[in-house]
Amino acid sequence: MSLDILLLSQEETHPFYAGVNAYFTAPLLEGDPLPLEKFSAAPPLGLTLLATELNRRGLAALPLYNFFSREKEVRRLAAALERRPFAACISTTHTFRPETTAAIADLVRRLSPDTALIVGGPGAEWNPALRPAGAYTVLGPGEETLPALIAALEEGRDPAAVPGIIPPGATAPAAPPAPSAAMDSLPFPDWGLYPAAPSGVAVQGSRGCPRSCGFCSYSAPYAARSAGAVLAELRHNRDRWGIRRFRFTDSDFAGDPARALEICRGLEADGGFAWTCFARADSLLRPGLPEALRRAGCQWVFIGVESGSDALLAAMDKGCGRGEMLAGIAAAKGAGLGLHGNFVVGYPGETKSTAAETLAFARVSGLDTVYFSPFQIRSPGIPALAGAQGGLCGGEGAWEHSTMSSAAALACAEDMIEDISADGSAPLIASEALFSLFSGTGAGDYRESVMDFHGALRSWHAARRAGSATGMAEARKRFLRHL
Ligand code: B12
Ligand code: SF4
Known part of the structure; x- marks a missing residue:
């Protein structure tokens, strides 16, 4: 047909x-x-x-x-x-x-x-x-x-x-989804289907995640492609469309170190790739892995730090405490990787005092860029909701638990962003969504663009606080240069 x-x-x-x-x-x-x-x-x-x-x-x-x-x-x-x-x-x-x-x-x-x-x-x-x-x-x-x-x-x-x-009008399937086909049988995406082939793309080396953190909607089922299949796709993208920039969508690229090292060795041997990925801080503790990522062209790693409070990290079932977070960040930084940390604000158990711990952590973390995201119930299946943790109830738009409401968490996250933005020595506030704007492939120019752009955003906010229209206009000129 x-x-x-x-x-x-x-x-x-x-x-x-x-x-x-x-x-x-x-x-x-x-x-x-x-x-x-x-x-x-x-x-x-x-x-x-x-x-x-x-x-x-x-x-x-x-x-x-x-x-x-x-x-x-x-x-x-x-x-x-x-x-x-x-x-x-x-x-x-x-x-x-x-x-x-x-x-x-x-x-x-x-x-x-x-x-x-x-x-x-x-x-x-x-x-x-x-x-x-x-x-x-x-x-x-x-x-x-x-x-x-x-x-x-x-x-x-x-x-x-x-x-x-x-079917239309029904609320559930007659039969649950069939198990997915083997990951290596997936086709390589045809980027030629668009009027112009993109210069940077997403690459899916694995699906799902073997963990199940309390707030996360993306845990099951986990399945990975072989290192060979991932490398073949990357080479196909390069040879067919000249695509050398990409982001891995894997929940933890470094989670299977043998596979990650094999992919990195292939990329390093070929040379000329520039990419970003998500990784857990504890996965980056494997000796030699951060260096292998850097040599293979990895420019920035996005880490789910989530909180600076050990009690909250335990409540989230993150499987990683402050100490390991700091050690993983230090190892990756030592290898020359750019590092972004995502924090969740308002998980059951969050109070003003745990939020203050998170702010203090962010300041000393060594991260280059950070973001504070209000806790959201993205799917009804997240473990915190299934277990009514801390009395959690509600849905995608609004929730409540014994120590906070979604409205309070939103306000708290905004305050934390403002607080870190106003501190010239703290990491820069950055959005993961904006990293695809920067295309430098050299060792220093990508970092320089990321830091200059987000630094200009910080200057704009500083000028706004000071009521300086000229300062805002100058900062705007500076970040527009990157777009
Ligand atoms: C890359 C990414 C981004 C990039 C997008 C860049 C781009 N355009 O590619 C950036 C950083 C911009 C981004 C931003 C956000 N993202 Co995002 N992102 C992802 C991520 C990591 C990968 C997406 C991907 O390409 N997956 C691989 C493809 C193959 O999978 P897929 O899209 O799910 O498609 C498969 C199935 O879902 C299904 N399917 C999908 N569509 C359809 C349609 C039909 C008809 C059928 C039959 C099947 C089908 O079949 C596909 C093939 O198997 C996912 C998590 C993940 N690993 O999937 C989150 C994810 C998609 N993002 C999410 C969210 C919430 C956001 C943000 C709101 C975060 C925020 N706090 O601001 C923003 C909003 C987006 C925006 N425009 O600002 C959620 C989505 C939740 C939801 N839909 O309710 C996810 C799932 C993460 C999560 N665990 O919560 N994101
Ligand atoms: S937060 Fe990260 S490590 Fe935890 S379940 Fe989600 S994807 Fe996995």
Whole structure:
């Protein structure tokens, strides 16, 4: 069969984080707002993988992303809908508002009423409000389930019989998602499906995480690709499209040291790659591993530090205390890696005093950049909610436990950002989402860009506090140079 299938993604920021994100959005959007496409990241990996897999199976799949924020793309979407595609599949990896998925569904229905609507990704899986009326919902990774659903629809078989499908109007699947296919059988994403191949992309070396920290929605099931398959994809990206910059999406790139070392050896031998990854601080304690990462072209590592309080780290089941956090950071810093630390504010047990411990920790941590993210119930399955830890109750938009509410945590995180930003000797406040803006591949120029950009944001806030319009304008000029 050769059916036209559209794969659609409209990325947006989460309304829950609007307050803390204002640290970045206020200076960037102030006065003469920057066009949104400046922040349009690389094409989403999930969408690209699904389109590649469908095409491999003989369908004609086209991925389109961020069409509501780019005039040219919305015209391409309208033209694609005029061809009356068989199905339009909406991704909710980074779509958080029901109005957005509903708007995409309305557009599809208006221009091509007979097109089947399908939605998938973590947003729709965790939040039923993101499932547009009349759409089939696909749970879990889509590489096997989506083609099976499309085949059932085309052949007139009962789609509800496909494991992992919630039919329109239902609330649960008749059968749970089938186990994913072996990771090494996944295709290499076809970045040529876009009008221009991206210069930097995401790479998925593993899925899920073997741990299950109390706040985390991303723990199970864990599966990794072999080092050989990951290296082959990276070389394919380079040879086919000249892509040398990438970010690993793995929850802990250093978690399996033998595999990480094998990937690093391959990258070092080839040379010329520049990349970032997530890693746990305790995984970076393996002797020689941080140095191997650096030699292989790793520029920045994102670490989930979460808290400066040992009691809270234990409550979160982080499996790593302050001491190991500091040691892991020191080891990575010694190897010359740039380091970003993410902290969660408001986990059950958080008080003003534990938040003060976190601030003190951030100051002495040795991290280059930090961010304070209010605790959010991203999925109903997170361990803290399942165990009603500290009396935790609520959902994605608001929660409460015995020591804090989501409103208090949001205010606390904003105060912590302000506090660290006002301290010239503390690490810089940075957003992970902005790291894709910097493209230097040399040893020093990437670090210089990251630090100069975020330093300019800090100067803008200092000028704002001082009421200096000239200072704000000068700082703005400085960070605009990087965009
Ligand atoms: C890279 C990344 C980012 C990058 C995005 C860069 C880019 N455009 O690629 C940056 C740093 C910008 C980012 C930001 C944020 N992110 Co983010 N991010 C990720 C991360 C690490 C990888 C995403 C990825 O590429 N995965 C690999 C692909 C293959 O998987 P996938 O997208 O899930 O797709 C698969 C399935 O979900 C499914 N699927 C997906 N869509 C569809 C559609 C259909 C029709 C079907 C059938 C199946 C299907 O099939 C796909 C293939 O198997 C994930 C965690 C993770 N490791 O997945 C978090 C994650 C997606 N991010 C998340 C969040 C919350 C955010 C932020 C709100 C964080 C914040 N505090 O601000 C911001 C908001 C985004 C924004 N625009 O500002 C959450 C999403 C939660 C949700 N959807 O409810 C995740 C899951 C992390 C988490 N554990 O909570 N993020
Ligand atoms: S916070 Fe990190 S280590 Fe903990 S479960 Fe989530 S991905 Fe795994």
